[in-house]
Amino acid sequence: MTLFQIASRVDARGLSCPMPIVKTAQAAKLAAPGDLIEVLATDPGSTKDFVAWCRTTGHELVNQDLDLATGTYCYVIRRK
Amino acid sequence: MDEPLNLVLFSGTDDKLQAAAVLTAGAAALGKPVHLFLQYWALDAFRHDRIDRDHGLAPEAGTEGRERVDHLRAAGQTPWAETMRQAKDLGGVDIQACSLSMDLLAIDQADLDPLVDGVEGVTAFYLNAGAGQVVFI
Numbered sequence: 001m002t003l004f005q006i007a008s009r010v011d012a013r014g015l016s017c018p019m020p021i022v023k024t025a026q027a028a029k030l031a032a033p034g035d036l037i038e039v040l041a042t043d044p045g046s047t048k049d050f051v052a053w054c055r056t057t058g059h060e061l062v063n064q065d066l067d068l069a070t071g072t073y074c075y076v077i078r079r080k
Numbered sequence: 081m082d083e084p085l086n087l088v089l090f091s092g093t094d095d096k097l098q099a100a101a102v103l104t105a106g107a108a109a110l111g112k113p114v115h116l117f118l119q120y121w122a123l124d125a126f127r128h129d130r131i132d133r134d135h136g137l138a139p140e141a142g143t144e145g146r147e148r149v150d151h152l153r154a155a156g157q158t159p160w161a162e163t164m165r166q167a168k169d170l171g172g173v174d175i176q177a178c179s180l181s182m183d184l185l186a187i188d189q190a191d192l193d194p195l196v197d198g199v200e201g202v203t204a205f206y207l208n209a210g211a212g213q214v215v216f217i
Contacts, residue, residue, distance in 0.1 A: 017106075019166075053109060
């Protein structure tokens with residue numbers, strides 16, 4: 001298991017598309033380059049969205065997990 | 081990603097405005113500039129005293145569509161006006177009212193929500209659209 005030093009967290013649980021990405025983009029604006037941002041989301045579409053968003057913006061998707069019991073996705077993103 | 085996305089909003093029902101807000105916020109999150117040009121009933125929906133009201137749904141929604149939209153709303157879906165505000169906070173989103181539609185509704189900019197940045201004619205809209213796609217909703 002890898003441990004990450006998380007600089008900021010986004011709780012987008014219960015939010016529908018596109019708010020998880022919008023909230024994360026807002027957090028990325030405030031973060032410093034290299035900062036790790038952890039995002040919790042329950043929108044199943046967010047998996048493809050976060051891959052696409054990172055590919056387009058240049059931020060790095062360093063980890064993603066799904067907690068099957070709660071249906072919660074956890075993404076860790078390194079700000080460009 | 082430098083070419084802007086240009087959305088012409090004509091319809092003033094909540095379903096179409098919601099779809100437009102999703103497209104706007106998604107593009108803004110990707111760093112893509114977005115120009116919104118508000119015409120007719122979409123412009124009417126951006127009046128400051130009406131923006132948070134219920135604007136109904138397109139006819140094809142029917143009774144079942146109404147129920148589904150109400151369900152999503154009750155589950156806490158972010159209203160389209162709030163989605164637009166958050167998209168604007170990300171930057172790169174410019175919202176302009178169509179000057180002809182302003183005449184049609186007999187309103188001036190003081191009647192509009194602060195989300196609206198200004199009033200312009202169609203020529204200015206096309207000039208700012210550059211080589212980006214124009215989408216009519």
